[in-house]
Amino acid sequence: TPRVFSGIKPSGGLTLGNYLGAIKRFVGMQGQMETIYCVVDMHAITVWQDPKELANMTREVAAGYLAAGLDPSQSILFNQSQVAAHAELGWIFNCVARVGWMNRMTQFKDKAGSNAEKVSLGLYAYPALMAADILLYHATHVPVGEDQKQHVELTRDIAAKFNHDFKNDFFPLTEPVIEGPAMRIMNLRDGTKKMSKSGESDMERINMTDDADKIAKKFKKAKTDPEPLPETVEGLKDRPEARNLVEIYAALNDMTPEAVIAEYPGAGWGTFKPALADLAVAKLAPISDEMARFMADPAEIDRILGEGAEKARAIANPILRDCYDIVGLLRS
Ligand code: TYM
Numbered sequence: 001t002p003r004v005f006s007g008i009k010p011s012g013g014l015t016l017g018n019y020l021g022a023i024k025r026f027v028g029m030q031g032q033m034e035t036i037y038c039v040v041d042m043h044a045i046t047v048w049q050d051p052k053e054l055a056n057m058t059r060e061v062a063a064g065y066l067a068a069g070l071d072p073s074q075s076i077l078f079n080q081s082q083v084a085a086h087a088e089l090g091w092i093f094n095c096v097a098r099v100g101w102m103n104r105m106t107q108f109k110d111k112a113g114s115n116a117e118k119v120s121l122g123l124y125a126y127p128a129l130m131a132a133d134i135l136l137y138h139a140t141h142v143p144v145g146e147d148q149k150q151h152v153e154l155t156r157d158i159a160a161k162f163n164h165d166f167k168n169d170f171f172p173l174t175e176p177v178i179e180g181p182a183m184r185i186m187n188l189r190d191g192t193k194k195m196s197k198s199g200e201s202d203m204e205r206i207n208m209t210d211d212a213d214k215i216a217k218k219f220k221k222a223k224t225d226p227e228p229l230p231e232t233v234e235g236l237k238d239r240p241e242a243r244n245l246v247e248i249y250a251a252l253n254d255m256t257p258e259a260v261i262a263e264y265p266g267a268g269w270g271t272f273k274p275a276l277a278d279l280a281v282a283k284l285a286p287i288s289d290e291m292a293r294f295m296a297d298p299a300e301i302d303r304i305l306g307e308g309a310e311k312a313r314a315i316a317n318p319i320l321r322d323c324y325d326i327v328g329l330l331r332s
Contacts (some may be wrong), residue, residue, distance in 0.1 A: 004029050004177075005139035006078070007038035007130075010057035011049060012197030014064045016206035016280070019147030019287075020182035020251040029143060035075040036137055036312065037065055039305070042080045043129060046122040047111075060291070064208055064305070067290030077316075078308030080133065081301050085316040089132035090125075092327060096162050097128045122176065131155040135171045136316045143177040146184040147194060150177035165327045168241040170285060182251030188222040193241030206280065207290050216277040219245075228268045233258050252283045256321045270287065 006026060008018055026037050036320045039061045058079050062178050072329055097104045102108065102124055112119045122129075134142055134155050142152050152174060159171035161192060187193040195205045203218055210218070236243040236257070243257075249272075252255045264272055294301060324331060 002033045003137055003139050004033050004035045004111050004141045004143065005038070005134050005137050006036075007040040007043070007133055007142050008061050008064075009040050009044045009197075010054065010061045010079075011044040011047065011055065014061060014208040015185075015195055015197055016208070016248065016284075017145065017182075017185040017195040018197070019064075019068070019208060019246070019284075020185055022143065023064060023068045023070075024073075024251070025143045025177075025180065026065070030070060030075050033141065035070075036139070036315075037070060037075055037077055038133060038312075039065075039077075039079040040130075040133065043126060044106040046120055046126050058305075059298055060295065062301050062305055063291045063294035064224050064287075064303075065308055066294050067287045072232050072304050072308060076308045076311045077304060079305050082305065082309035083136075083312045083316055084091055085136055085313065085320040086129065086132055089136050089320055089323060091161075092323065093128040093135075093158050094125055096165065097125075097131070097154070097314060098316070101157060102127065104150075105154070106150060127151045127154045128158065131158040135159055136170055136319055137172045137312075138319060139174055140172055141177050142174055145182075146178055149176050149178055162207045170323075170326060180251060181247040181257050185248060185251075186240060186244040188244075191223065191244055196284070206284075208284065208291065210284075212281045212285060215280050215284065218278040219273050219280065222273065225271055228266050229261060229272055231261070233261050236261075246274055247274065249279060252279050262278075 006015070006022060008022060014023070029035055041054060041058050042288065044057070058262075062077060062079070070077060080293060105127055108126070111123065130151050131154065132150070136156070142155075144152060145232065153176065157172045159173055163170050185195045187195050187199060188206070189204045193199070197205075199205055203221060206215055206218055222241070222245065224245070225239055227239070227242070229242065229246070230236060236246060246257050246260050249255070250260045264275070285300050
């Protein structure tokens with residue numbers, strides 16, 4: 001049976017990249033298949049997090065899920081650390097995955113940089129825990145942005161090796177679901193870098209909690225080349241900043257980039273940027289208002305996550321138990 005699993009790290013505020021690359025698509029899959037969405041707090045601590053902030057950020061990601069339209073009666077919503085099976089299967093996968101596989105992970109190389117000796121062992125093993133998140137539910141579909149593609153492919157490698165070493169066909173080979181115009185939203189100040197929670201300047205990203213003035217200011221100051229929009233999408237080739245703004249418009253308004261260009265052929269930035277800012281405010285303001293409403297009642301968020309964790313354990317624990325038996329870990 002098809003089953004969706006995905007997650008977001010509570011390591012900073014949610015960005016427009018998280019919304020368009022992940023949350024908006026999570027909502028689209030709800031009701032189509034069984035959907036499980038996690039706040040991956042154990043992934044967040046692969047880099048030091050202030051403990052008080054971590055609990056708050058966990059609630060904020062959950063509030064983002066709820067505000068965007070995820071419904072706890074239709075999707076399982078929970079935070080990872082409340083379901084111990086993630087860590088337990090993660091350990092087994094640490095013993096299945098090969099060091100050489102981890103060495104090929106581009107995100108690790110980017111994050112560790114020249115400092116690879118000093119980062120946590122958890123950051124290195126991160127993709128094995130991510131594989132556990134997915135395979136613990138025998139998930140078949142994993143909606144993620146482009147930057148997570150390699151990790152989902154590694155998940156397939158781990159599943160295949162586990163099946164080969166222990167039991168044929170035990171874990172499904174998971175498909176990354178990477179489709180639509182917004183799979184890699186770029187930094188507003190540098191069209192060659194991804195928009196991320198942790199970039200140094202706030203002007204690089206749109207946060208889900210930014211107000212209308214901030215959103216308008218950030219798009220107005222967004223870096224572009226001096227040329228106006230092209231007459232056809234082919235003209236966006238080799239224009240990363242222009243393409244990014246067109247793709248953001250397209251994704252926010254459920255259009256193709258072709259349709260956006262057809263609506264604004266040859267438009268100058270003085271026309272397109274304010275239109276984009278208005279659209280972003282119209283789409284994001286209702287969500288950020290809802291987020292604030294949820295954040296005003298943290299006990300309710302905690303209750304929803306606790307209930308979701310219970311439902312998650314009901315699926316995960318039997319699969320973990322089978323896995324322990326298959327590996328030969330004794331239970332008495
Ligand atoms: P994270 O928390 O960095 O990002 C969460 C989701 O948002 C997407 N995303 C983007 N999409 C488009 N453009 C961007 N600029 C952008 N920035 C972020 C990410 O691709 C992701 O889908 N390792 C994962 C979390 C994770 C996970 C999982 C995901 C842990 N276990 C199991 C799926 C399944 C991460 O760090 O995502």
